[in-house]
Amino acid sequence: MPHTLNEGSILVVDDETSLRETFHFFLTREGYAPVLTASGYDQALSMIRSEKIDLIISDIVLEKSSGIDLLKYVRQNNIDCPFIIITGFPDVSTAAESLRFGAFDYIVKPVEKEALLRSVRLALQQRFLEVGRRQAEEERERYRLFLDAVFKSASDGIVIIDEQQHIIKTNEAAETLFSELWPGLGIGSKLGSEVADSSFATLRDDLLRVLRTGTEVKEHRFECRTPDNNLKILSICVSPLVMDGDTLKGAVIVIRDMSQPPGTAHGIRSRFHRFVGGSLSMQALYTLIENVGRVDTTVLVTGESGTGKELAAEALHRESPRGSRPLIKVDCTAIPENLLESELFGHKKGSFTGADKDRKGLLLQADGGTLFLDEIGEISPVTQLRLLRFLQERTFYPVGSDKPIVVDTRIITATNVDLKEKVQDGSFREDLYFRLKVIDLNLPPLRKRMDDVPLLVDHFTKKYSSALEKKIHGLSDKAMSMLNSYHWPGNVRELEHLIERAVVFCQGNTITSGELPQDLTMPEFSSHDSELTAVPKSNETRNFQRAGSFDSDEQPEGEEARIIETLVKCGGNKAKAARLLGIDRSTLYRKIRDLELDLTTIALE
Known part of the structure; x- marks a missing residue:
């Protein structure tokens, strides 16, 4: 359930100060917060209009008005919080009127603490169940509208087919592509049989493989011809359409026209914001x-x-x-x-x-x-x-x-x-x-987009060459080959740190294999922490690790000493300390917290 019951905002309305204070005491002691009070009808209206109220508890007798009038106002203004009526003079007519206007409960004085708390608990439970149901419906509708907006605005063609390969939905980009490649193809068409040309065998094979195995097929590019013999290059991705947990209901095909000239909406971008x-x-x-x-x-x-x-x-x-x-x-x-x-x-x-x-x-x-x-x-x-x-x-x-x-x-x-x-x-x-x-x-991860390594290397080389006022123009073939062969467990951050290190060590205008760690091709993982990254080690790092860094069976006291020693060595800079220890910064923060380290003697940055 999305709420805990003692989170509800409760308004107590009664013109008797002692009863208001008693109810307030009962509810706050039970953990409910906030609990608001009003001494009369007008003050209650003011609070209802200005505050979010989850439950109203009102005496039926109020100065110049009644709890029934307040209940009517709440319902006439579509305020759907539960309403509990308290009365010292019960009769059938007032009880019937209270229930007719949707009162949750009708409690007779003297009110026992347990009876009040039980009614409040049930009322808030009903309130939050209803709120949760309504919010879930609204969330589903927002998500449907969002998906519809993404579907319509996507520049790639999107085609949804059922298990028999019939097209059940397309977006505008797909319809435009169909009109060029397969005139007459549309909703209800059977894609596998309609697209019979041998140049589309890749599309048919990928589609059948996904429908047969339920496994996604990514990024196939193939050449094809339009009916008027113009060449097109298409990139396709086919994903299983899974519903009701794990039931395969069809497939989603994303088609990108790669034959567009540079600078159009389909053009390849090598930069996007800071990516x-x-x-x-x-x-x-x-x-x-x-x-x-x-x-x-x-x-x-x-x-x-x-x-x-x-x-x-x-x-x-x-x-x-x-x-x-x-x-x-x-x-x-x-x-x-x-x-x-x-x-x-x-x-x-x-x-x-x-x-x-x-x-x-x-x-x-x-x-x-x-x-x-x-x-x-x-x-x-x-x-x-x-x-x-x-x-x-x-x-x-x-x-x-x-x-x-x-x-x-x-x-x-x-x-x-x-x-x-x-x-x-x-x-x-x-x-x-x-x-x-x-x-x-x-x-x-970087290992899944290795084509980007040269772009990233060029970007970071220019960045750190400028920062260090060096004129470095690039990497030797051997150095680039080493980078292209590495599996990058630390991803782009690891590559950036490695290039920064290489620029620092480079004495000429080209980074060579000598400026890169010679063990670059050797995977370096530590068994003690799944978040450790294989940051290439400088001489300082190797010296420190020979003295003993984290070990899979090391006692907490040993880890504590290593962290303190490293922070002192780095002048309190946690980012530098994390790099020296070969762990992610968030991992260092977590270890400091879990080991309850006292860092007050270190000037942390």
Whole structure:
């Protein structure tokens, strides 16, 4: 269920001060918050109009009015929260009228604590079930509209077929392509038999393979001829259409016309915002970011460490209507768990020890823009719950405040861990997982786009040559061959660090194999941590590791000493220390937290 029951906002209306205070005491002691009170009809109306109320509890007798009048107002104005009537003078007519206008319960005084709490619990349970059902329907409709918008706006042709190869849906780009290649082909046509020319055998074979095996076929390019004998080059990807869990219902074909002249909408791009890469997988990523960026929905960016998740968040923000507004970035592992909630939601002065003034949270600072939460899989259950509530309601309460704040902030999150596994082991909420994964933007590892290595090498060589004021024009053939043969477990980040190192060591105008680590072709993984990357080691790194770096069976005391020693060696710079230890920065943050290291004696950067 998306809410916990004690999260509900409750309004108690009674003109007797003692009863109001008693109900307030019962409810707050039970953990409900916020609990608001009103002494009469007018004050209750004012609160209902200005606050989000999940449950109203009202005495039937109010000065100058009645609880029934308040119930009528609530229902006539389509306020759908449950309403509990309290009465000291029960009779059939008032009970019938209360139920006719949709009262959830009718409780007779004297009110016993357990009876009140039971009724409140059931009312909020019904309320949140209904809210959850309605939100799920709205989310499904938004997702359908989003997919429809992406489907229509995609520049690639998209064709959906059923198990018998009949076309059941196409987008405008596919229809345009059909009109050039297969006039008369459309909805209801059987693709396999209609496309009979031998030059389309690749398309037919890929389609049959996917329907037979349920396995995706990627990036086949083939030449074909139009009816008037013009040459076209098509790139096709065929994916299984799986529904109802794991039932194969057909296939989705994505067709890109690669024969367009450079500079058109279908042209190959080697750069996109801060991304560098011209491979087909990156072209698909650029198109997806463009389509997703303009739609204001939650995005989960996934991929291995070093693939550019922060760059993806920046590109999504720049492509959106929010591009001129703030983009606030948060590394969830860099902020202590007990402070992250306050950082995100803000706090009121005096809400906890050290809160000597009001603080705006990052959600409020990003109002109108985007909040990027990196390493989202590491946040605590309490922060998960609060983030979920914000995504559902678009409101939040600063720590220590009972006044809600409404903001217009888009949430983009990223992780390099499998959140589905975290959901299965109970460390990550399933409802939050599905809220974050409205769109899953998966970044390809570098080993899956090796065609981009020369582009990236050229980019980083120019970048660091300029920064270090060196005139380096490129790499020797042998050096480039070594880079093209490596499997890059640390992805683009590892390549960037390696080129930076090579530029530092290079004494001429060409980087040679001598400036690269000689063990570059040897995979380097450590068994103690799946997130360790094979960062090529400088002499300093090798010397340090000979003295003993992390070991698979090393005791925590040994790890603690290594981390402290490295941080001291790096002057407190955590990024440098992580590189020297051969681990990702988020892994270093996590180890510092898990080992409860005292770093107060080190000036951390």
